[in-house]
Amino acid sequence: MDIKAIQLFVLAAKSLNISAAGRQLGLVPSVASARLSKLEIELGADLFHRSTRKVTLSVEGTEFLPFANEILAQHDNALAALGRGTTKISGNLRFAASSTFAQLYIAPILPEFLERYPQVNLEMRLSDTQVSLIEGGYDLALRNFAVPDSSLIGRRLASDTRILCASPSYIEKYGMPKTPDDLMSHQLLVFMHTKPRKLRAKTNKNLHSFPPPHAKSRVICDDGASSRIAAKAGVGICMSSTWNIHTDLLDGSLVRVLPDYHIEDESAVWLIYPKSNVLTPKVRVFIDYLIEKISELPQLN
Numbered sequence: 001m002d003i004k005a006i007q008l009f010v011l012a013a014k015s016l017n018i019s020a021a022g023r024q025l026g027l028v029p030s031v032a033s034a035r036l037s038k039l040e041i042e043l044g045a046d047l048f049h050r051s052t053r054k055v056t057l058s059v060e061g062t063e064f065l066p067f068a069n070e071i072l073a074q075h076d077n078a079l080a081a082l083g084r085g086t087t088k089i090s091g092n093l094r095f096a097a098s099s100t101f102a103q104l105y106i107a108p109i110l111p112e113f114l115e116r117y118p119q120v121n122l123e124m125r126l127s128d129t130q131v132s133l134i135e136g137g138y139d140l141a142l143r144n145f146a147v148p149d150s151s152l153i154g155r156r157l158a159s160d161t162r163i164l165c166a167s168p169s170y171i172e173k174y175g176m177p178k179t180p181d182d183l184m185s186h187q188l189l190v191f192m193h194t195k196p197r198k199l200r201a202k203t204n205k206n207l208h209s210f211p212p213p214h215a216k217s218r219v220i221c222d223d224g225a226s227s228r229i230a231a232k233a234g235v236g237i238c239m240s241s242t243w244n245i246h247t248d249l250l251d252g253s254l255v256r257v258l259p260d261y262h263i264e265d266e267s268a269v270w271l272i273y274p275k276s277n278v279l280t281p282k283v284r285v286f287i288d289y290l291i292e293k294i295s296e297l298p299q300l301n
Helices: 003-015 018-024 029-043 059-081 099-116 168-174 180-185 224-232 242-251 281-294
Strands: 048-050 055-057 091-097 120-126 140-143 152-159 162-166 188-191 197-201 207-210 219-221 237-241 255-257 261-264 268-274
Touching: 003 018, 003 029, 003 059, 018 029, 055 059, 091 099, 091 281, 099 120, 099 140, 099 224, 099 242, 099 281, 120 281, 140 281, 152 281, 162 242, 162 261, 168 255, 180 207, 188 224, 207 261, 219 224, 224 237, 224 242, 237 242, 268 281
Parallel strands: 091 120, 091 140, 188 219, 188 237
Antiparallel strands: 048 055, 140 268, 152 268, 162 237, 162 255, 197 207, 197 261
């Protein structure tokens, strides 16, 4: 398949002007039109509806466009892998991530990435409430668990250890729980829409959960940073990732609750992207950069 014809089609699809698209590739209008016609014959479909007034994409052209973009991206990647081509790492990269994680670990390392790749622009959607990658048109997202979605591909970034914690002032006022059953009489600070996590004793196989069944959560929140602040203020007992609260554990503003129990959920931080998307250079270098900088997160000693 003629790569230059594919390039011509993609440019013409964006501008709906075959002559202008041809000029971008150094082709006179008659040659550009002939090149596209040859591609249409090869595909057995009309990619455009042409009239004396305007050019519009056909249904077949609309359906072929994402595949054409993938063909071009794969072509560029193949040349880059061989050390050839003139592929520049550039473009707008749409990235979705937890706002809490991004504040702590992504925002501080952005200057170096932007300096390395001056032609890449980042559009970041930061929220602890998850968004749909495909419907939102995102190139990449960060999630704190592997997504069992056949339309997505995941790459593990780092471990994500979670513990129960509370402030010393809360423990002084309400007492330290000795067993998971004691949590029923405590104030619980729970993340919105979270599923109960398995809570298992280190010394036996007794299985519990957090939050406990039928327990009433005093505060429900959808933001990890706010949950951390509320827990430090004495609102109640919460479950949090050690990457979020490790400095608070070190300075004593939060203490671990039920240290003889561990959260059993195999959590990790994942980078995910739609399976239908080619891993373009801009996405590939951003994934590599995040792995370079954030492959290890603070864990408990």
